[in-house]
Amino acid sequence: MSTAALFAFRLPRLRGRVLAVLLASVFLHLALLHWAQRGLDFDLPPPPTSVTVELFTLPAPVAVGRTPQQRPPAPPPRAISTPPPVSVDTPPASPPVIETAPPEPLPVPATPQDDAAAPAPAVPVVPETARGESALEATIVTFPRFGRFVSDTGAGSGLARLLGTTVIEWRVDTERYTASSVTADDAGNVFLRLTSEGRVEPAFGIAPERYVEKRITRAPVATNFQWDAGKVTFSGNNREVALRPGVQDQLSFLAQLALIAQAFPDRLQPGMSVALEVASARDVRVYDLRVVGWEVTRTQLGLVDTLKLERALPEGAKDPRIELWLAPTLHWLPARTRTILSNEQTIETVLKEVVIEQ
Numbered sequence: 001m002s003t004a005a006l007f008a009f010r011l012p013r014l015r016g017r018v019l020a021v022l023l024a025s026v027f028l029h030l031a032l033l034h035w036a037q038r039g040l041d042f043d044l045p046p047p048p049t050s051v052t053v054e055l056f057t058l059p060a061p062v063a064v065g066r067t068p069q070q071r072p073p074a075p076p077p078r079a080i081s082t083p084p085p086v087s088v089d090t091p092p093a094s095p096p097v098i099e100t101a102p103p104e105p106l107p108v109p110a111t112p113q114d115d116a117a118a119p120a121p122a123v124p125v126v127p128e129t130a131r132g133e134s135a136l137e138a139t140i141v142t143f144p145r146f147g148r149f150v151s152d153t154g155a156g157s158g159l160a161r162l163l164g165t166t167v168i169e170w171r172v173d174t175e176r177y178t179a180s181s182v183t184a185d186d187a188g189n190v191f192l193r194l195t196s197e198g199r200v201e202p203a204f205g206i207a208p209e210r211y212v213e214k215r216i217t218r219a220p221v222a223t224n225f226q227w228d229a230g231k232v233t234f235s236g237n238n239r240e241v242a243l244r245p246g247v248q249d250q251l252s253f254l255a256q257l258a259l260i261a262q263a264f265p266d267r268l269q270p271g272m273s274v275a276l277e278v279a280s281a282r283d284v285r286v287y288d289l290r291v292v293g294w295e296v297t298r299t300q301l302g303l304v305d306t307l308k309l310e311r312a313l314p315e316g317a318k319d320p321r322i323e324l325w326l327a328p329t330l331h332w333l334p335a336r337t338r339t340i341l342s343n344e345q346t347i348e349t350v351l352k353e354v355v356i357e358q
Helices: 003-040 112-117 252-263
Strands: 062-064 139-141 146-157 160-172 176-185 190-201 205-215 221-226 231-234 240-242 273-279 284-299 302-311 321-327 333-340 346-357
Touching: 139 252, 146 333, 176 252, 205 252, 252 273, 252 321, 252 333, 284 321, 284 333, 284 346, 302 333
Parallel strands: 062 139
Antiparallel strands: 146 160, 146 346, 160 176, 176 190, 190 205, 205 221, 221 231, 231 240, 273 284, 284 302, 302 321, 321 333, 333 346
């Protein structure tokens, strides 16, 4: 048989194999897309009926500045297994520092000799009688006027992961803020879109007014924070939840954490926790965020020193586990996040691009 005849004989078989491979690839991609949609398009069970944590409240008023303040450099890289020791400069005899000025930035590590010479005081706590009053002077935090964080995003488990991008943008001035988050795959299919808008209140920080969530194929649902009526309502159901100062939504709580870290760094020391009420599209839950310690996070921007926080959950809870890596050099906003669903699927973001306008 001639070479031409042999080639003509094999060509249809080769075309058939190529077509079969292409069809299998398309089928696998569609199956993975459908599986990822099912994993991301989830509903949470009803929240627990009892709360055993103390919610965090600002110990002093805050105000958002338009120009950046001089801040100390980020802590040197250190492993998570050896978090930095904590010390506080010895306060003057009278009056105590906590009564006259806001806390200093993250303290300088102490040495055993320092501790022996002058025992470090306990973490300052504002007495209950002083809460709501000006026990501390007002603190200025320095959020950028505009920010855009772009992160690589992976969703799924094991090798079956859907890759894409998450873009978070916000605008902040002295009185109001707007924020958005869009997660899409590499083909441009949007899986999750969040928007949040509201006020900046000196008494308790970020005060969301409306939060909207759009997940995959579902219609948008909204959460409304009715401050005058003192309640949180939801477009997706008839529930009403009492609105307490400090409550956040699933996007604004990141800004509230950044505000707390800037204004009151003593509240984010390793081993401590911050508990916030966070509203989703259907209810309000408590995020009890425990400070794990310092980690060096690898991003496309390079190595970033970060403070890791993780959500503490009671045994058997079906709520997502949340891990955050906050970056001091990025106004304490996250350089990395990880959400682990009850079925062990994960959604992880790692920062790759930052645009900040002061």
